Amino acid sequence: MLPEVNAHKSLGPSMNIYFSKHQKSISNAQTVYLDNNATTFMAPEVSKVYQFQFGNPSSLHTIGRKAFSELSKARSLIKQTLNADGNIIFTSGATESNTLAIKGILEAQPQKKHLITTAVEHLSIIKNFNDLAKRGYEISYIPISSDGVIDLDDLSNTIRSDTALVSVMHANNETGVVFPIADIVRIVKNKGVYIHVDAAQTFGKIPIDLSQIPIDLMSISAHKLHGPKGVGGLFIKNGISISPIIYGGNQEMGIRAGTENVPGAVGFGIASNLAFRNIDENYTYMKNLRDMLEKNIKKLYPHVDIIGFSQNRLPSTSCIAFKDIDGRVLLQLLDKYGIFASAGSACCSHLDKTSHVLDGMGIDPNTARSVVRFSLSRFTTSSEIQHVISTLSRILLRYGNALKPNSKPDKECSACNAIKSLEAPNE
Numbered sequence: 001m002l003p004e005v006n007a008h009k010s011l012g013p014s015m016n017i018y019f020s021k022h023q024k025s026i027s028n029a030q031t032v033y034l035d036n037n038a039t040t041f042m043a044p045e046v047s048k049v050y051q052f053q054f055g056n057p058s059s060l061h062t063i064g065r066k067a068f069s070e071l072s073k074a075r076s077l078i079k080q081t082l083n084a085d086g087n088i089i090f091t092s093g094a095t096e097s098n099t100l101a102i103k104g105i106l107e108a109q110p111q112k113k114h115l116i117t118t119a120v121e122h123l124s125i126i127k128n129f130n131d132l133a134k135r136g137y138e139i140s141y142i143p144i145s146s147d148g149v150i151d152l153d154d155l156s157n158t159i160r161s162d163t164a165l166v167s168v169m170h171a172n173n174e175t176g177v178v179f180p181i182a183d184i185v186r187i188v189k190n191k192g193v194y195i196h197v198d199a200a201q202t203f204g205k206i207p208i209d210l211s212q213i214p215i216d217l218m219s220i221s222a223h224k225l226h227g228p229k230g231v232g233g234l235f236i237k238n239g240i241s242i243s244p245i246i247y248g249g250n251q252e253m254g255i256r257a258g259t260e261n262v263p264g265a266v267g268f269g270i271a272s273n274l275a276f277r278n279i280d281e282n283y284t285y286m287k288n289l290r291d292m293l294e295k296n297i298k299k300l301y302p303h304v305d306i307i308g309f310s311q312n313r314l315p316s317t318s319c320i321a322f323k324d325i326d327g328r329v330l331l332q333l334l335d336k337y338g339i340f341a342s343a344g345s346a347c348c349s350h351l352d353k354t355s356h357v358l359d360g361m362g363i364d365p366n367t368a369r370s371v372v373r374f375s376l377s378r379f380t381t382s383s384e385i386q387h388v389i390s391t392l393s394r395i396l397l398r399y400g401n402a403l404k405p406n407s408k409p410d411k412e413c414s415a416c417n418a419i420k421s422l423e424a425p426n427e
């Protein structure tokens, strides 16, 4: 029997321990983690069980059999959340699940050489397709509008008799824009083509009933929903056959060789169960906090553009272009004040590159460089959001001019120089 989760309290104990260890050098100020699309901390219920799973599920003795049984329990907990007519193969994360889905399904239909995706997918999709293009596959990228919307007519018209697979994400990790997955699946399945969905960002945040939406293959990841890192899953609908990409033992129904990450899978099962228990309530809770953040940021700095604002978005994600501000400088200042968010654009080490997602949406590079992404979780609190708003207000007042983008880009990172020249905050 799983313990009930209390989703609306402050950060779990594991996060507080982390902050008390790492924040000393910054100040005694409150810290707020708003980078939950990158990763989440393990829910206390998950970390509690994580350390106790060590048996090899392939061993025939009692400890091995116990590990096998724990693994099976975790698999069914995840399957239950999907109402799925299929199976879950445990992997090392959504990156591997995406690779297994794409490469595994192609082997079954070697005569088909055309693939469809979008330009705003995660790099684990884009780079797999780049690799396949080098091996003779033709790739079509469906256009995405500047507010993140997929062109469904274009999708329908692009599918051909030699299309082997359509792979699209459920929601974008940078903008949070959710694709109309039921419509996409209907279009693709009506043409008799396989569909793979990268649901790394939506699993546990948006309910999805696979008995109503007949997705063939779907990638999920534990560390995005307060589970452990290094474990994910690939849902495979019954009747779909895919080839392995890793060869070895007969684990995971012969589809993914290698001793299973039992603690990871058990943690993933619990994390999924917790996330889905109050999924509708958590959705509304996060959306209200996100809306409060956006409303107040607009008041502080009216020159913002919230990417995908009028679209269906993840309740947890706010991708904000602070026009005429260098997003990287703002991010580093927020970091100095103990607020951890991320950029839609590339970090300082790749100064000239903007995010491929924003590029793919046709967003101009200046706007892309002004983007900051705040991503919440069900553990984010209203007082944390208020703290972010008041800190942003202080930063904008105090450092307004220094936040302007450097008009003379040089080889060194202009954002880093600006940050170095700023006083460390002492509030």
Ligand SMILES: Cc1ncc(COP(=O)(O)O)c(C=O)c1O
Pocket (backbone or CB within 6 Å): 037, 038, 092, 093, 094, 095, 096, 122, 124, 169, 171, 172, 173, 198, 200, 201, 220, 221, 222, 223, 231, 232
């Ligand atoms: C949409 C999307 N797909 C795939 C991944 C890769 O997930 P993992 O870190 O589990 O490999 C991520 C992680 O950032 C993601 O956001």
